[in-house]
Amino acid sequence: SRSQSGGSVPKAKIPCKFYLQGTCTRGDFCTFEHSNPTTATATVFRPVSRDTRSSIPCRYFQRSICKMGELCPFSH
Known part of the structure; x- marks a missing residue:
């Protein structure tokens, strides 16, 4: 299903480990969170x-x- 904002896929609250590494190839179609890492998530994903x-x-x-x-x- 589409989100109310247009063609993007709804995002999970879980950070995308590939986005944090700079390697996510799914872009707007990724179902994980694409935001700048906080200190907490930066320590989880190496x-x-x-x-x-x-x-x-x-x-x-x-x-x-x-x-x-x-x-x-x-x-x-």
Whole structure:
């Protein structure tokens, strides 16, 4: 369903961890909160560490053009 403001999807009160990392690709279609992190949320969400990266290889890193560096959720 659409929100009353137009084409945006209603947002949950839960912060979007990808937005906080600068990597959310869903934009207005993301169902999580996109706001500047407070001190409380900033301590909850940390940059992706090597131990939690996906086993899926980063297609941009394979071509030496990944701009995400340590924040990239994919395997380097």
